């Protein structure tokens with residue numbers, strides 16, 4: 001704990017992005033393709049996210065969770081509506097919005113340290129400063145001893161911690177996480193969730209975390225956004241106000257179980273709907289061939 | 291049944307070439323076939339020794355190697371640079387890819403006659419042929435390699451603030467190096483094929499040239515000796531390049 005506190009205060013002045021990371025999504029619709037083959041992935045989503053909030057997004061697979069993140073990151077452009085980050089419309093990807101993907105996506109030709117130093121270097125810091133920042137963040141995720149390793153020599157969980165350190169080293173306004181622990185085994189995932197919570201409590205950065213795991217969403221989030229199947233819409237915005245710091249005991253708590261049940265029935269209904277839709281459209285397609 | 295290597299494994303591996311030489315020697319000495327046309331390895335060794343002591347072996351070797359090196363390096367550089375451009379930028383791809391896809395399948399050897407018209411028997415013609423063979427192989431590897439770069443890796447770099455103008459150097463180039471090196475290694479062998487064609491077409495030195503001359507003088511020992519040299523040199527080049535690329539692109 002002391003190492004964490006110390007490092008966090010060392011770099012404290014540079015993290016002066018508190019009160020930043022307010023995100024407003026206004027009537028956002030996203031359409032893929034054009035003309036007759038166009039496909040509405042997201043329809044009229046509006047969300048207000050306050051600086052420092054931990055938001056989890058859940059929903060059946062294919063409902064557009066990644067698409068929402070991609071719109072905030074600037075990879076996908078709105079058909080209608082807009083995404084504002086601290087009042088500025090998102091135009092293109094940038095270092096102020098960090099992202100962690102399901103696969104660690106580290107640069108395999110760079111050492112762990114150079115991976116984490118990449119962002120600060122791109123932001124124009126000197127090599128020395130970038131390396132110092134990278135070392136601090138590796139310390140924070142507990143991988144200081146692995147700075148000279150290459151990514152492929154690390155386990156999946158360790159690689160994902162490097163990816164988190166790398167995203168944080170840019171002092172982003174918001175951390176976008178797209179099922180970051182989805183590929184990890186249950187044991188590792190659990191450790192990663194606890195680590196992430198400690199990190200977030202330290203930095204109080206805005207986090208938008210996509211998952212299909214209801215336990216994970218309720219354990220981590222201040223709010224859980226439930227999305228409906230195609231086209232993606234927000235059907236519930238659940239406030240999760242369990243006291244922090246949270247740990248595994250919460251999973252047995254009655255209040256937790258009540259919320260879990262609520263989420264579960266919402267998702268189940270949506271998944272069945274999505275399944276029916278897919279069945280219908282495939283029957284229609286099959287019909288066309290006859 | 292390839293399990294861990296035993297002493298027996300190592301022994302048989304070590305004996306592979308000697309056994310071959312002994313059988314060859316025996317067949318040749320038994321005069322089952324015409325020994326003039328099929329000299330035993332001992333006579334090939336004598337021919338190689340003579341070739342070496344009069345010094346011309348090393349000159350021939352140097353001439354051949356210099357042609358391979360000049361052609362390979364220039365072809366590889368051009369192939370990598372242009373491959374990355376056509377693989378990543380639509381303008382270059384539109385202008386060049388159809389042309390290259392038409393020229394690429396033509397065996398480089400087929401260019402020998404026109405190369406002689408253009409360059410005569412000069413070194414330039416030899417370099418050009420090797421360049422030509424190497425270029426297309428490396429170009430297609432770089433072209434496809436840079437297209438196959440994992441989209442998530444590019445996105446990760448963008449989210450870390452990598453500007454578009456640095457993306458090539460920071461991500462696209464290093465990420466496509468494993469593919470490029472596969473192409474480069476194939477090109478090493480190709481450069482030796484084209485070298486042979488280039489030297490047979492007319493020159494005054496080189497290993498393949500000497501093979502040709504020896505054949506005309508019915509010095510079958512030297513003809514086969516030349517083949518042995520070509521075999522050793524290209525095997526060493528291929529293995530050496532393989533080892534080098536393992537060190538340079540260890541993550542691939």
Ligand SMILES: Nc1ncnc2c1ncn2[C@@H]1O[C@H](COP(=O)(O)OP(=O)(O)O)[C@@H](O)[C@H]1O
Pocket residue numbers: 032033039041059060061062063064065066067068
């Ligand atoms: N680039 C794209 N082109 C066409 N369709 C896409 C594209 N990206 C996603 N989609 C479609 O949009 C829908 C939502 O996708 P996504 O956001 O990845 O869902 P989720 O992350 O919730 O599983 C899916 O039906 C998917 O097939």
Ligand SMILES: [Mg+2]
Pocket residue numbers: 065066067178
């Ligand atoms: Mg997704």
